[in-house]
Amino acid sequence: MKDKIIGWIGTGLMGNPMVKHLLNAGYTVHVHNRTKEKAAELIELGCTWFDTPAALAANTDVIVTIIGAPKDVEACYFGAEGIFTGLKAGSILVDMTTTKPSLAVKIAGAAVAKGAEFIDAPVSGGQLGAINGNLSIMIGGSREVVDTVYPMFEAFGKNIVYQGAAGAGQHAKMCNQITIAGTLTGVCEGLIYGLKAGLNLDTMLESISKGAAGCWSLDVLAPKIVKGDYSAGFSVDNFVKDLSIGLEEAEAMKLSLPGLALVKQLYITVQGMGKGASGNQALYLALEKLSNMDQ
Structure with a gap:
């Protein structure tokens, strides 16, 4: 080679x-x-x-x-x-x-x-x-x-x-992105809940990252969120592109993926906040904003 x-x-x-x-x-x-x-x-x-x-x-x-x-x-x-x-x-x-x-x-x-x-x-x-x-x-x-x-x-x-x-690699990547979309939403909401409950977020992550909740997003992105680090290892704009492809492919296969559709709208909210170039962990900012709307 x-x-x-x-x-x-x-x-x-x-x-x-x-x-x-x-x-x-x-x-x-x-x-x-x-x-x-x-x-x-x-x-x-x-x-x-x-x-x-x-x-x-x-x-x-x-x-x-x-x-x-x-x-x-x-x-x-x-x-x-x-x-x-x-x-x-x-x-x-x-x-x-x-x-x-x-x-x-x-x-x-x-x-x-x-x-x-x-x-x-x-x-x-x-x-x-x-x-x-x-x-x-x-x-x-x-x-x-x-x-x-x-x-x-x-x-x-x-x-x-x-x-x-040919094309199977791209379909597998869509499965990957769909899974990350749902997982990262849970990670962000878990952090928001933990903060509201008065927990030390680093200590909380030490516990749940070693149990059934353990995942890459929890290991890599959650600590960045806790530190307020929204720098891009993979940007919101790119993730919206990927989620759009996933929804288009799902529609072509006559599949309904309501969770994916919801997460895409949340990421569009992040773009509307001027954070499209930030890392996809900036989803936290949109969810944090929504969670505090009644205050």
Whole structure:
């Protein structure tokens, strides 16, 4: 695998540390980002810059994308200077963005038409997971192709699970986001209740985090909330995007997910408070505001 040149598009909060892990593992990495300044550190570390996705695709063997919303992914692959205009036959495309499962299927079909392969591999674990190299990776696509790039995933992931055909990785990520949405609501309301009851929140968390309530949000995000730290490891704006995808996919499958719909509205409230760029633990601020409305 290390004889393959990796092209990486998206060098933000997640992409930057993931590329660093690849460099540390001995991979050759070419990069592109909408804003070149955000790739400056990686260029200094030895990555080669390309001005367009098309140019990068023409000079690499494995192209990884981890960017923004579905519209950004679509433009990156299908735009006038997108990946498919420069793609070489035999290349492997890997989209690690959280996006629509239907878009993953569309990209997979276009890749086959170009003599290439496609894998959807969204991740969970946030910026901290990317920095520590222990992301959870949910993968869809050909199992044979996945096995080919598995060593690359091992550079920044620890829980790497094959889910099925193209789009299955994205569906698994939606399950992840739906679960986090409900769990984090409970975490925030538990903290609000504990504060109102006069508990020492750190002491309370020490107890409940080791019992049946234990979860990543309780371990990582609850202490941040207690400290008033709403910095973004994963932003409210991105989470609203993900929850919107989940609701769209659920509607297409004739599923009603009322809990997810409610949490999305709560996060829109957080955006209305001007906290869209904050971490998704800023949900606490909206719930705290609602809980005190009668005072």
